Amino acid sequence: MYDSRELTRVRVSLLLVAAIGWACLLLQPGTPMHARTVTSLAASWAIMLIAMMSPALIWPVHHLRRRSFKHRRTRAVALFAAGYAAIWVALGGMLVAFELAVMRLAPHSYRPAVVALLVALVWQCSPIKQRCLNRCHAHPELAVFGAAADFQALRFGMTHALWCAGSCWALMLFAMLLPEGHLVAMAAATVLILGERLERPRAARWGVHGLGKTIRIVVAQAKIRVPPAVSPFRAQSQT
Amino acid sequence: MKLDAGVRRKVSASLAPASEAAEPDRVFLHLENVRGTFDASVLSVYINLPEGARPGDHPELLAGSVGLFGLRKSSLEDGAHGGQGLTFVMDITKIVDALHLSNALTVDALPVRIVPHRPIPEQANITVGRVSVYRQGR
Numbered sequence: 484m485y486d487s488r489e490l491t492r493v494r495v496s497l498l499l500v501a502a503i504g505w506a507c508l509l510l511q512p513g514t515p516m517h518a519r520t521v522t523s524l525a526a527s528w529a530i531m532l533i534a535m536m537s538p539a540l541i542w543p544v545h546h547l548r549r550r551s552f553k554h555r556r557t558r559a560v561a562l563f564a565a566g567y568a569a570i571w572v573a574l575g576g577m578l579v580a581f582e583l584a585v586m587r588l589a590p591h592s593y594r595p596a597v598v599a600l601l602v603a604l605v606w607q608c609s610p611i612k613q614r615c616l617n618r619c620h621a622h623p624e625l626a627v628f629g630a631a632a633d634f635q636a637l638r639f640g641m642t643h644a645l646w647c648a649g650s651c652w653a654l655m656l657f658a659m660l661l662p663e664g665h666l667v668a669m670a671a672a673t674v675l676i677l678g679e680r681l682e683r684p685r686a687a688r689w690g691v692h693g694l695g696k697t698i699r700i701v702v703a704q705a706k707i708r709v710p711p712a713v714s715p716f717r718a719q720s721q722t
Numbered sequence: 723m724k725l726d727a728g729v730r731r732k733v734s735a736s737l738a739p740a741s742e743a744a745e746p747d748r749v750f751l752h753l754e755n756v757r758g759t760f761d762a763s764v765l766s767v768y769i770n771l772p773e774g775a776r777p778g779d780h781p782e783l784l785a786g787s788v789g790l791f792g793l794r795k796s797s798l799e800d801g802a803h804g805g806q807g808l809t810f811v812m813d814i815t816k817i818v819d820a821l822h823l824s825n826a827l828t829v830d831a832l833p834v835r836i837v838p839h840r841p842i843p844e845q846a847n848i849t850v851g852r853v854s855v856y857r858q859g860r
Contacts, residue, residue, distance in 0.1 A: 550854075552726060613800075620804035624755045624851030628724055684804035 486549055493545045497537045504534030508666060528575045535673045536647065539680050543643050546622040547636060559636040566640025574648045582659045596660040603653035610687040615649035617684040651676055723834050723853050733857050737822045748858040749818045750811050751785050755851025757797040757807035763790045764839040769817045770826065771835045786812035
């Protein structure tokens, strides 16, 4: 069920949250590895997660809000976010631990990032990745009354996070392992992640998954918004 | 199907003074996430059908009939619909208005019965994920 006003509200809110995340990253650049304490490590990871993943949550949050009573919407979204964050924090812990170990073995080296990039490229084309993306599009039926509604909102957040993590972990790891320029890599990964969500689910096969629809949208919008250049020959013939 | 007391009161309140100047709320029934493997079937949806009554004897309670064309493809997890199945929307304002006029809209639950036109094979495994009622204010 589509509601353009509600979708706009959700979109603006989540893009604002992402913008705040990016502002925090730009003001204090550094991967979680650069943090010195466990608290700052967790905070850095949370900011990275908010900046990169918030735009990809527009559709599930819209689905959740449209299928909840008005008076339960805030609670449902909070439970969804809690479930989503719980899974990502657990998986993020593993990624950060891996990153710290790699950085200790090969400090300031681009070699781990290159390996991560190759892994990410293979993963990007794999059927498993497509299956994860397909499941990211899943919008399950949700209960609306009582504890069942709360439980299903929480479960939706957790399962969505699992499929998101399956889809994005390699891109995130690449961005984290870069000694320099990880913010640029994160921005590129965010665009790719968002572009993938615009694609329709399809059969899980080897193939390139990514920006096809995004590029088509950008080209179509450019054709609409940019006025066509007037040919000098045509201009002459008109005078 | 359980109804939210607050929303039910709002619908009743909108139906009470309905006139040319103030149209009542519209009420829609949604069959969400209908999944299965058998396309060649039609489902009829009845509201508040009495227990044991024959559906064909109560055309006034018929919310609508839906064909399940495309059901199998839309139920494939790796298909273009992502396994979400089909969703159908029916305008049930007239039925709800009739229930309101006969003082039958004071209940906390509204019986919904889904009846196939023909017997469905067992292996078709047709399921309806959620049945819900939405109010659209004017």
